[in-house]
Amino acid sequence: MPELPEVETIARGLATRVIGDVIESVWLGQKPEPLKSPAAEIARTLEGSRIRAVHRMGKHIVFDLERPKTSKRRKAETDDNSSAQWIVHLGMSGRLQVSETNAEVVKHTHAILKLKSGLELRFVDPRRFGRLSVATTGNFDAGGVEPLEVELEKFTALFRGRKGPIKSALLNQKLLRGVGNIYADESLFRAGIRPRRRVNTISREQLRRLYLAVREVLTEAIALGGSSISDYVDADGEEGFFQLKHRVYGREGDPCLVCKTPIKRIVIAGRSSHYCPKCQR
């Protein structure tokens, strides 16, 4: 469930702790590993690299790496070869923890990076929906556009020619990246649009409201450190507080905060979707 605001919070927290540090060695867990790249390639790319930056792209955490200079002679234009990226997708239950070496290695730890500072960066993921990969080219592209960067015109264009429910389109990472189930529901509530509404029946004005709602919800959620439901905590082990601001998500049967009508829950594309039948049309 980490979505854009939670991933942003985690990436910021990690940045303050590991930027400038050097990855000395990498341990990757046993057989069914949550890896997208081959284990050997991940280890080879990470080991010896310096962490230059940590940022978020959609729901991915991206570590920009500077690979060690080889002692061998290199061609003139090898600048590109010195950069690479480590990409972490937390899935549902993934966590990245900065730990002391002597800290207990908890169950479901799938990767441990030993850093030069003496700290360890550990990837823990009970449900194993998370994924680790490397981009040796250093130009990873998550696809889709950033909701907080895209302009209204481009946002509107994303939905052109689509017929499915607006909720499904919002969750489609190839269109908009970073919005997940919670923020899709919260955005649709603020925009006054039912999750099942077909994209091609939504007016230009309503799309503009949706655009503003998505940005508003994500911005507020980032400011509050994300939503802590189930066991989400950020890189410092701190909980977020946006769950206290949820107006529909997880509020099935509770009165709408605007009109007191009980919030409904339906299933769209296998996802529970919450909305107010009176405020949203």
Next chain:
DNA sequence: ACTATTTCCTGGATGC
């Protein structure tokens, strides 16, 4: 070219 459905996975909650 889209859209809908299924699959992966485990811990916590619920039911009998």
Next chain:
DNA sequence: TGCATCCAGGAAATAG
């Protein structure tokens, strides 16, 4: 108390 069943969800794969 104990055991079975259900549910949560992102994204990839599969099917239509």
